[in-house]
Amino acid sequence: MSQLIVALDMMGGDYGPSITVPAAVQALSLLPDLNLLLFGLEDELAPWLSRFQLDKHSRVQVQYCSQQVGNDDKAAYALRHLTDSSMRNALNALALGRACACVSSGNTGALMAMAIRTLSTLPGVDRPALITRLPQIGGGYALLLDVGANISCNAEQLVQFALMGEQTAQQTLGITHPRIALLNVGAEANKGNEAVRQAGLRLREHAELDYSGYIEGNELFLGRADVIVCDGFVGNVALKTSEGVAKLLLGQRRRSGFLSKFLTFCLKKRLSHLNPDQYNGASLIGLRASVVKSHGSAGSSAFLNAILQAVGQIEYNLPASIAHRFDTALQDSHLR
Template sequence: MSQLTVALDMMGGDYGPSVTVPAAVQALSLLPDLNLLLFGLKDELAPWLSRSQLDKHPRVQVQYCSQQVGNDDKAAYALRHLTDSSMRNALDALASGRARACVSGGNTGALMAIAMKTLQTLPGVDRPALITRLPQIGGGYALLLDVGANISCSAEQLVQFAIMGEQTALHTLGIARPRIALLNVGAEASKGNEAVREAGRRLSQHGELHYGGYIEGNELFLGRADVIVCDGFVGNVALKTSEGVAKLLLGQRKKSGFLSKFLTFCLKKRLSHLNPDQYNGASLVGLRASVVKSHGSAGSAAFLNAILQAISEIEHDLPASIAHRFDTAPQDSHAR
């Protein structure tokens, strides 16, 4: 297989093969150099593969598994007992070098635990972080991390997230000198918990990072920063709230009449860039290979975007770029 090979957990997410198979078909049609490794339960996956003729596709390999990681499975249980799951086999393919990236819409905690076990973190990284894109009012995107992998974080981990976010913005968004900010409850230096205040102090002394201080939740989409850093609890709440508001604004109105329908059309066209499907896919940065977590409720178009994001990371060799950044970064005297 070529170097552009992606492993897909076909059972992850709320809808499984009914979403992942159409997305795989479209990805293969868009990218003639793409190869896919597909992992899933035979009884559920095989009919979809046959219907779409993916079971005969020359750039597809299928491996059937006997287990599936459920949304309610504890991470420790999945790690120890679900060793023949579609998620585990997809990550094993990545760890062995058969694939260059992995995409899954499955259980976030299990994905992180298994990925850390099979891939390990890069030198200098305590824990990987989930990073995702946020659309900005002036166009383009900012990156937000962590959005759910680490519920609480130390100051040192927040600094590590800033470094990983900087490299992701540089290589995947093409921003030459990414502006970094900490998400906080106020702009004043005295605001926030101890970890955030200490992280802010360290980042302000980090000469190689373009750190601009704190921003508040109402500034997430205003283009004030290219990389927004927070712990996973805060980031997940911010992300889910933003997605809910976007769906509210883009939703169909029930009122009848030409004027109402026309206003709805104009609003949806004006705010189409807020559609969460367009920026689906949160990467687990800080691992030795690229892992992309698709939203559990993603449809096929959104899952396709997660695949395309994984391919972008392969093309930019993002893990190697992050590793090099930590190798050359000044040593933090406060680091553990």
């Protein structure tokens, strides 16, 4: 597409337009080539658009919807009955080529179900995976997937996640040969469930992959791997625990006394890179187009980062890169 267009579900998350509208304003001011398609309920969205003068913005198009996906709505219900929701319409715009990427902070299960229905997965991909960045202690990032789209996975799906993660690390982190590891309860070969052990064996058969074996939860931020693979249950718990610890440390109140204030300032400065708002946005990869899932509790700066992440994926053309990687892997398997 000649234009940079992102579709936004303005009703998702815990706060809706009060967060998504200011984020959209910031994104438009930062990126002069960006165009936005906004989807939401007129009664709730229109006052915020008017307040921030987005209703008359030359690079904004608004489509009002009659429904929204609630946080408690089951994926199957949303798929069947919420066909005029802001989430579904944003994804439809992407599927029809009206947008280059989609961002939503709504219900993860509904987003995944609707994305699969409207966009479908790439050839060779069983299920999309949510992938996110983790800051590393020595600087830079590692990628963690899946972080919540697939609660349980078989060995083949974990291998697929590794291939998708490898390509994402190459494209978005600029790492030529990403180091891949499986998140497990121990480093020994006999540790973990059957799916993880079988995935480890299969990954070792891929000579072109830099597979380094298992890592444990306490190594997530130590720079031991560039792509960390697990099922969505384990990944989501690991991610949410990490975010909770970061917020605990960054939210400590300053105590009285110069020394206490100085130490608190130094701690916050040292750990500022762990602030989840700075790396908000988990990409739903393995689909035929780019979809970014923002945290439901994200503030405007965090939702802005999710929009910027979507723009980055458009520039990298990540779905096409993953499709090419799977096509190459399939050809290699036929040759063996």
